[in-house]
Amino acid sequence: MPSTQRDCRVSSSSSSQIVDTGRSAGERGAIRLHNVSQRYGTGADAVTAVGPVDLDVPPGEFLVLVGASGCGKSTLLRLIAGFEPATSGEVVVSGAAPVPGVSSGVVFQQPRLFPWKTVGGNVDLALKYAKVPKSERAARRDELLERVGLDDTAHRRIWEISGGQQQRVAIARALAAETSLLLLDEPFAALDALTRERLQEDVRAVSSDNGRTNVFVTHSADEAAFLGSRIVVLTKRPGRVALDLTSPLPRTGVEPEELRGSPEYAEIGAAVKEAAVA
The missing domain is CATH 3.40.50.300 (P-loop containing nucleotide triphosphate hydrolases)
Incomplete structure (x- = not known):
């Protein structure tokens, strides 16, 4: 066609x-x-x-x-x-x-998060692989979580948040890679x-x-x-x-x-x- x-x-x-x-x-x-x-x-x-x-x-x-x-x-x-x-x-x-x-960066149908890490830990790992300096990661992590509507959740465990919130974490993690x-x-x-x-x-x-x-x-x-x-x-x-x-x-x-x-x-x-x- x-x-x-x-x-x-x-x-x-x-x-x-x-x-x-x-x-x-x-x-x-x-x-x-x-x-x-x-x-x-x-x-x-x-x-x-x-x-x-x-x-x-x-x-x-x-x-x-x-x-x-x-x-x-x-x-x-x-x-x-x-x-x-x-x-x-x-x-x-x-x-x-x-x-x-x-x-x-890729976001899949399922969040594919690391369940043994906190919400912030999942984003931190992506920032580490993106070679963001350690001294800047906390501020950058909080900024990303705020952008996807997850303020003050960095300390929470993955199983403590809803499926929609988990997908937000996956999006924040993908954005952390700072790819174009x-x-x-x-x-x-x-x-x-x-x-x-x-x-x-x-x-x-x-x-x-x-x-x-x-x-x-x-x-x-x-x-x-x-x-x-x-x-x-x-x-x-x-x-x-x-x-x-x-x-x-x-x-x-x-x-x-x-x-x-x-x-x-x-x-x-x-x-x-x-x-x-x-």
Whole structure:
């Protein structure tokens, strides 16, 4: 299926984040996928999970990959993270081949925290690996926890906090790496609806106050409409680009309830749903 590019025009008096799409692919946080495909198995048993896919993501963009289960969106995320090499094509992150744990921070579906460490200890470990000086770690840790709404929790044990709070810790830990790229693989899928909405708001707010590139995987059209400055819908397996939509919804200066209640938000969600089931 040929891909469709759309630019939804949304009128708003609020200021929106401006993304410089003219930057070169060699800059920090930029992603380039050229004719990328991923196959598993050999011979008659080989299965193409995704591709071919071509995408250029400029620094600072919040890209949401959305599609039905099994369409290859998490596979693309693993390729961008460098967890596995592409069968064919080229994956470039910040001007080079991606290196796991170096090119990007990753937040998974499950928090994957160290249960024997405190909330602060989990973030401290990430700061240590990011080579933040020991004398600066406590202040930086507290700053990160505050950014994700976990003030005064550094001393608490992982089993003492809720699932939503644990996922907030995972996000803070990923931000601690101070990479120019953050990858999020359906991080809210296991959470209840209210907690999920609150975390969407947290992630959206954090993404608006830094220049980091974000790639977020979801199967929810509403989540994609709320979070993405750009939304790419994949077809059923093998996943290819069915829709590439630039969202002009404001990134700052608007309350979440106002955003979710706007006709423009509904229009974007409907376009994503239509492309996902085509």
